[in-house]
Amino acid sequence: MADTLHIEPGLTPKRRGRASTTLILFGVLAVMVAVFSSLSKDFYSFQNISTMLTNVSFSGIVAGTLTLVMITGGLDISIGGNIALTSCLVAYLFNLTPPVPGWALVPIALALGAAIGAFNGFFITRLDLNPIITTLGTMAVARGLGYVLTKARSILIMEDVTGFIGRTVVPGIQIPIPLILFAVIFTMLFFLLSRSKFGRKVYVIGANPAAARVSGIKVKRVKFILYLMSGIAASLSGLILTGQTAVGMPQHANGMELDVITAILLGGTALAGGKGSILGTLAGVLILGVLYNGFTMIGFRYVHIRVFQGVLLILIVALYELRDRKKY
Amino acid sequence: MEQPLLEMRNISKQFPGVQALKDVSIDLHAGEVLGLVGENGAGKSTLIKILAGDYRADAGDILINGRKVYFRSPSDAAEMGIRFIYQELITLDTLTVTENLFVGRMPRRKGLGTIDWKAANEGARQVLQRMNIDIDPRTVVGDLTVHQKQVLEIAKAINKKATILVMDEPTAALGEEDTQSLFRIITGLKEQGVGVIHISHRLKEVFEITDRVTVLRDGQKIGTVKTADADMTQLISMMVGRELAEFYPKRDLPLGNTLMEVKDLTIDGIIDRISFSVRTGEIVGLFGLLGSGRMNVLRALYGLDDTSGGQIIVNGTPVLISGPSDALSNGIGYMPIDRKLEGLALTLPVSSNITMANIDHIGGGFVLNRRLERQRAEKWVEDVSIRTPDIGTDANSLSGGNQQKIVLAKLLETGSKMFLMNEPTRGIDVGAKVDIYRMMENLCEAGAGIVMISSELPEMLSMADRILVIAGGRVSAEFSRQEATQEKLLHATTL
Numbered sequence: 131m132a133d134t135l136h137i138e139p140g141l142t143p144k145r146r147g148r149a150s151t152t153l154i155l156f157g158v159l160a161v162m163v164a165v166f167s168s169l170s171k172d173f174y175s176f177q178n179i180s181t182m183l184t185n186v187s188f189s190g191i192v193a194g195t196l197t198l199v200m201i202t203g204g205l206d207i208s209i210g211g212n213i214a215l216t217s218c219l220v221a222y223l224f225n226l227t228p229p230v231p232g233w234a235l236v237p238i239a240l241a242l243g244a245a246i247g248a249f250n251g252f253f254i255t256r257l258d259l260n261p262i263i264t265t266l267g268t269m270a271v272a273r274g275l276g277y278v279l280t281k282a283r284s285i286l287i288m289e290d291v292t293g294f295i296g297r298t299v300v301p302g303i304q305i306p307i308p309l310i311l312f313a314v315i316f317t318m319l320f321f322l323l324s325r326s327k328f329g330r331k332v333y334v335i336g337a338n339p340a341a342a343r344v345s346g347i348k349v350k351r352v353k354f355i356l357y358l359m360s361g362i363a364a365s366l367s368g369l370i371l372t373g374q375t376a377v378g379m380p381q382h383a384n385g386m387e388l389d390v391i392t393a394i395l396l397g398g399t400a401l402a403g404g405k406g407s408i409l410g411t412l413a414g415v416l417i418l419g420v421l422y423n424g425f426t427m428i429g430f431r432y433v434h435i436r437v438f439q440g441v442l443l444i445l446i447v448a449l450y451e452l453r454d455r456k457k458y
Numbered sequence: 459m460e461q462p463l464l465e466m467r468n469i470s471k472q473f474p475g476v477q478a479l480k481d482v483s484i485d486l487h488a489g490e491v492l493g494l495v496g497e498n499g500a501g502k503s504t505l506i507k508i509l510a511g512d513y514r515a516d517a518g519d520i521l522i523n524g525r526k527v528y529f530r531s532p533s534d535a536a537e538m539g540i541r542f543i544y545q546e547l548i549t550l551d552t553l554t555v556t557e558n559l560f561v562g563r564m565p566r567r568k569g570l571g572t573i574d575w576k577a578a579n580e581g582a583r584q585v586l587q588r589m590n591i592d593i594d595p596r597t598v599v600g601d602l603t604v605h606q607k608q609v610l611e612i613a614k615a616i617n618k619k620a621t622i623l624v625m626d627e628p629t630a631a632l633g634e635e636d637t638q639s640l641f642r643i644i645t646g647l648k649e650q651g652v653g654v655i656h657i658s659h660r661l662k663e664v665f666e667i668t669d670r671v672t673v674l675r676d677g678q679k680i681g682t683v684k685t686a687d688a689d690m691t692q693l694i695s696m697m698v699g700r701e702l703a704e705f706y707p708k709r710d711l712p713l714g715n716t717l718m719e720v721k722d723l724t725i726d727g728i729i730d731r732i733s734f735s736v737r738t739g740e741i742v743g744l745f746g747l748l749g750s751g752r753m754n755v756l757r758a759l760y761g762l763d764d765t766s767g768g769q770i771i772v773n774g775t776p777v778l779i780s781g782p783s784d785a786l787s788n789g790i791g792y793m794p795i796d797r798k799l800e801g802l803a804l805t806l807p808v809s810s811n812i813t814m815a816n817i818d819h820i821g822g823g824f825v826l827n828r829r830l831e832r833q834r835a836e837k838w839v840e841d842v843s844i845r846t847p848d849i850g851t852d853a854n855s856l857s858g859g860n861q862q863k864i865v866l867a868k869l870l871e872t873g874s875k876m877f878l879m880n881e882p883t884r885g886i887d888v889g890a891k892v893d894i895y896r897m898m899e900n901l902c903e904a905g906a907g908i909v910m911i912s913s914e915l916p917e918m919l920s921m922a923d924r925i926l927v928i929a930g931g932r933v934s935a936e937f938s939r940q941e942a943t944q945e946k947l948l949h950a951t952t953l
Contacts (some may be wrong), residue, residue, distance in 0.1 A: 336802030
């Protein structure tokens with residue numbers, strides 16, 4: 131058209147982007163660190179921060195991949211069960227006579243995670259089942275198999291490879307291996323989601339799956355890959371936890387879905403899909419970690435913090451909901 | 459002059475940064491149909507939302523039968539007998555017709571207070587009879603056609619006593635025949651003294667059904683005219699504020715080689731051995747009633763519906779299309795009928811929407827080249843004249859016409875040669891329509907071919923070089939542009 135571009139009524143530039151939400155979250159994080167540091171002398175020590183970050187790594191890795199799943203509008207709550215079964219299987223295999231060698235345990239564990247992820251992905255994409263129900267089922271199956279495998283006992287596993295993954299601190303820089311894994315995985319996921327073609331497809335699928343399909347995006351394939359990734363990430367977390375605790379047991383990671391989902395929602399990912407970011411999830415994971423650690427430091431007990439966390443989850447969802455619903 | 463049923467006086471409404479309405483007044487008399495027209499963004503919806511109590515006006519009064527009223531919420535408006543029918547239907551699809559009609563006030567048996575199904579179904583039957591519609595009240599609403607649902611919404615709206623009925627684009631999803639039967643219902647309501655406000659982009663309908671028309675532009679009232687005294691050109695120039703040189707910029711372009719050939723395309727029970735071909739520079743129209751199978755042809759060609767037989771030949775080579783990605787890689791692009799449902803990711807920025815069907819080609823390898831994406835998006839925003847503050851704006855906040863242009867831009871970005879367009883100008887304003895027609899002509903000039911479905915007859919007759927009429931899943935007739943007339947097309951749908 132020949133006439134000049136003019137702004138129609140109803141067109142106000144909207145740039146309430148992910149960046150600003152994430153920025154606010156990191157601000158909140160900084161304030162929390164400052165408050166806890168002033169309340170407790172031990173909080174702001176290298177030892178404590180390092181311990182806290184190591185604890186965070188284990189759930190953070192899972193939260194990273196689950197963020198991608200949730201941006202497509204999906205969900206994977208089998209992660210806790212997956213972690214428990216991984217630890218049980220690794221400990222079981224190591225305690226056989228003769229024991230399965232340490233170098234073989236890692237690929238076996240990751241293959242187990244991949245198998246659980248593929249199982250979820252198959253039922254959710256090919257048969258179009260509800261992801262919550264499917265992964266709820268998988269969670270029960272995985273944890274149940276863990277009990278079967280260990281006869282409901284804890285199995286001690288003093289083994290070098292898992293010990294290396296879970297407990298080693300890199301000499302010189304004093305950074306634990308889980309934290310390095312966490313950093314590497316988050317960097318990779320950050321580039322995957324916000325810089326790659328695959329990441330763009332993830333957003334499009336979450337925003338409108340029907341339009342994604344019409345646009346030639348292979349929706350089922352992308353979703354399948356994400357569930358696969360989620361499964362593998364969970365088994366990696368399982369290895370870390372096994373190494374940290376030196377124990378394989380079916381009660382591992384009980385209820386960790388709550389931690390992970392709280393962190394992701396806190397980071398600004400929408401349950402309905404289409405919105406979310408890796409940096410947001412990073413902020414969510416760290417805030418939750420500082421919250422647990424800080425409150426413990428100033429004398430609260432785990433159960434109390436748990437209550438607080440539940441309330442926090444509902445508050446976050448309500449807040450984001452109100453913001454999105456803002457009308458004239 | 460008699461007392462108007464409804465008056466809205468000097469209504470103004472400001473949104474952050476935008477004056478949506480400025481000093482707008484309208485009046486509606488009993489037994490009258492008032493048309494409300496204007497381009498998208500002109501302020502029609504805002505005005506209606508103020509009447510409904512969804513928004514509150516910054517200034518101005520609403521008078522009903524001469525008395526000032528204040529609406530704080532939609533239920534206040536409903537209490538005054540004002541009923542609304544929106545383009546998006548809000549039927550309860552898993553319940554029956556009866557339950558939809560009496561929702562919230564199902565008749566109950568005395569004593570236990572259980573639902574009196576016999577009385578309810580009987581009551582529903584009477585309501586439906588009064589409206590001249592033949593539906594079993596026990597039908598589950600999800601099984602009804604769009605038209606039947608729409609009629610049901612109207613029945614529901616006037617079932618409770620209605621004095622004013624407001625319809626926002628009620629015919630957007632309807633074909634010619636269903637529109638006519640909707641108009642018969644509106645005429646019936648008029649005779650009962652109901653005042654009707656009818657919002658539509660289809661000017662032909664405005665001339666058919668309204669008594670007076672009020673035109674809005676940029677939040678201001680341009681004027682109100684008696685429909686009988688007005689003509690199309692006058693109304694359009696009032697709406698757009700300038701003369702449109704030609705509504706259908708059709709050019710006589712030379713046709714080239716055969717671009718796509720469809721042989722015996724069949725979907726069991728839906729379409730039966732459909733064959734046709736498209737040449738470069740040609741627009742082929744598929745015309746038919748709802749349920750004729752014309753949409754299935756387009757969807758099957760794009761790989762959205764499974765076929766049970768037939769062959770598709772592109773540039774002389776038979777191709778296998780089992781999904782949209784196959785179609786795209788063979789240079790076939792598709793414009794869906796519903797941009798919100800299948801066209802756009804509304805919560806994502808304009809730029810992401812434009813490149814959405816071409817992600818794999820934005821940069822080499824694994825990485826999405828964001829600079830290239832910006833360049834591509836900016837190019838299309840200019841070429842298709844999409845009015846947006848910038849390419850980072852969410853598609854959500856653009857008007858319908860501009861959203862439709864994004865869908866077109868997305869299609870162009872794929873570099874396709876063969877375009878399948880399912881109602882390319884559905885529910886958009888006249889200015890945007892002309893822009894899209896012009897783009898279609900430009901595409902043809904550049905050697906593309908288009909297959910178009912349209913339920914707007916004037917559009918079909920003016921834009922298509924050749925029209926195939928689809929009836930009962932088969933091609934029942936074929937007309938060249940010169941031969942085709944409205945009567946011939948409608949007659950062929952009955953063959």
